[in-house]
Amino acid sequence: MDPENPIEPASKKRKTTTDLKQWITNQTNVGLEITKQLLQTEFKNTNMVYSPLSIHIVLSIVAAGKRGSDLDGFLSFLKSKSVDDLNSLAYYLTTSVLADQSAKGGPCLNLAVGLWADQSEPLDDSYKEVVCESYKAALELVDFKANPDKVRVEVNSWVEKMTKGLITNILSPNAVTNRTRRIFANALYFKASWDERYKFYEPYTKKEDHEFHLLNGDSIKGVPYMTSSDSHFMKAFDGFKVLKS
Structure with a gap:
């Protein structure tokens, strides 16, 4: 000092x-x-x-x-x-x-x-x-x-x-x-509590037919998605992406 x-x-x-x-x-x-x-x-x-x-x-x-x-x-x-x-x-x-x-x-x-x-x-x-x-x-x-x-x-x-x-x-x-x-x-x-808990209810969860590729080489379909009609923002950086909701 x-x-x-x-x-x-x-x-x-x-x-x-x-x-x-x-x-x-x-x-x-x-x-x-x-x-x-x-x-x-x-x-x-x-x-x-x-x-x-x-x-x-x-x-x-x-x-x-x-x-x-x-x-x-x-x-x-x-x-x-x-x-x-x-x-x-x-x-x-x-x-x-x-x-x-x-x-x-x-x-x-x-x-x-x-x-x-x-x-x-x-x-x-x-x-x-x-x-x-x-x-x-x-x-x-x-x-x-x-x-x-x-x-x-x-x-x-x-x-x-x-x-x-x-x-x-x-x-x-x-x-x-x-x-x-x-x-x-x-x-x-x-x-804290979620601002809108209804989005986690079963009627708002839907399975989509998108294909996901796992790190071990396998793939999977029919993954359940939480759905929302709100606006979300995403930005891509070098090597990763950030989602703002």
Whole structure:
């Protein structure tokens, strides 16, 4: 950290609609690039589910603590002009776009961010303020050297709580050692009802005679389709397609 040039939380920064659109566009492009890389490598010819937003937020928190060439590398990958832009986007997402609306009858949404840092390496006050205010993150100073497994259990308990019990052991035994210095965690929980449940009723499910080719070389016909007369939007990218409904 540079004490003469501390970073500020995004709540103290002014933002415009143009800024937000650009930040969201950049974040989307980063997610698409990560998706393309995964589909071309370790998830080639397989199904996958992951959260590009979670990766983006965690990398942004890491970037907020970097300077010099290290920071330049993060900003280049995240397609951002500055750390302030990354912090402002995170603040906008956590306080507006991804705010839980369940109390108002909306979907249950929980975007949880956590940072566990070794107490032997104190964090700069301005960095702690950004982590807590811009990212609404849980920040804990722990002793990895004395009891790393205790920290592992603490992280697992936090993730289990944030995901309503769906993820119970994100860190396996021996994943945390006395050489660990920081753990960055993100949990995204979403639960909601379908806007129009009738589409899932049997009268709206029809079998079509289209032929599907499976990865093992077989083919199949008569696949049941959920039908709808609504408008849907699709865009093709290099190696994959995205459907918006």
